[in-house]
């Protein structure tokens with residue numbers, strides 16, 4: 001069988017990483033085209049990785065290229081909606097990094113476009129669904145290992161983010177992982193969300209940016225989730241997830257690192273970025289996505305509907321933050337059959 005031809009739009013940090021993954025780790029794929037809005041950026045990355053592919057500057061050309069079967073969108077958040085719409089309109093299976101779009105309204109437009117095909121065409125890059133440790137947590141919750149979950153205690157810390165990374169990105173780009181993940185882990189919708197502005201770090205010189213922040217969510221059965229988001233914590237990339245149940249606690253493991261005993265110290269390293277922390281999750285995610293779309297089967301990973309649910313919740317979170325932590329009630333439409341049919 002011929003290799004599947006992939007085009008990648010947006011060759012920044014994760015675009016370069018997925019380019020490497022799709023050419024070196026995932027079998028039976030050819031990356032035939034790349035595109036970045038910044039002239040020369042994609043070509044420079046091709047050269048750095050010793051690869052050859054068509055280099056476009058306008059994503060419309062990549063999407064319409066008959067030598068591209070599948071579109072991977074790794075462009076900046078604000079470009080996702082237009083790129084995904086164009087890819088779907090061109091009839092291409094599409095992988096879009098999270099968030100699916102900037103808000104729920106744009107996600108709904110994507111859903112309407114996808115529904116025209118009568119089957120799923122799109123997967124969203126919520127790769128934690130593929131991380132073996134989260135998969136195990138989900139199985140343990142489903143198998144009642146700790147009884148009914150009562151609370152969750154989470155941390156999403158980045159070592160740093162650029163000056164322009166504002167509070168809204170902390171929600172729609174950072175907290176969106178847990179917003180999506182927790183509802184998948186627990187198998188419940190959210191009832192409400194609030195975002196508390198807390199004492200700010202001096203690591204950002206812009207008093208309009210709220211960093212850190214505390215995101216609190218409650219599910220329909222009353223499970224309370226407490227998530228600290230801190231995108232300039234300075235010390236490392238630190239992800240925590242505890243699920244506290246009636247009979248016990250599930251703890252997300254930290255990535256195993258060799259411990260060093262030396263000079264009267266005992267230490268283990270902390271990772272500094274998402275690339276290393278979730279490397280295997282990204283690999284498994286792409287293997288699964290490509291296994292399906294390469295034989296023209298619908299992808300089965302996180303869907304546009306998951307992207308929409310996360311965006312509705314993120315919209316409410318932004319509202320809460322603007323309103324000094326007011327509780328925002330959430331109400332979701334029933335999941336369309338389209339997204340539940342196997």
Ligand SMILES: NC(=O)c1ccc[n+]([C@@H]2O[C@H](COP(=O)([O-])OP(=O)(O)OC[C@H]3O[C@@H](n4cnc5c(N)ncnc54)[C@H](O)[C@@H]3O)[C@@H](O)[C@H]2O)c1
Pocket residue numbers: 009010011012013014015035036037038041059074075076077079097098099125126127173274
């Ligand atoms: N799943 C994850 O864990 C994960 C990790 C990192 C990033 N992401 C997501 O991936 C996306 C990219 O993040 P990044 O850190 O690589 O950002 P980045 O800024 O390094 O890269 C984005 C690239 O997209 C390009 N771009 C923007 N608009 C474009 C357009 N219209 N056409 C073509 N190229 C365009 C930019 O020039 C840039 O090179 C974001 O949406 C982010 O949320 C997801």
Ligand SMILES: O[C@H]1[C@H](O)[C@@H](O)[C@H](O)[C@@H](O)[C@H]1O
Pocket residue numbers: 157158173174177231274
């Ligand atoms: O806050 C970052 C997250 O920790 C990563 O996992 C990526 O999603 C990245 O896009 C975000 O900026």
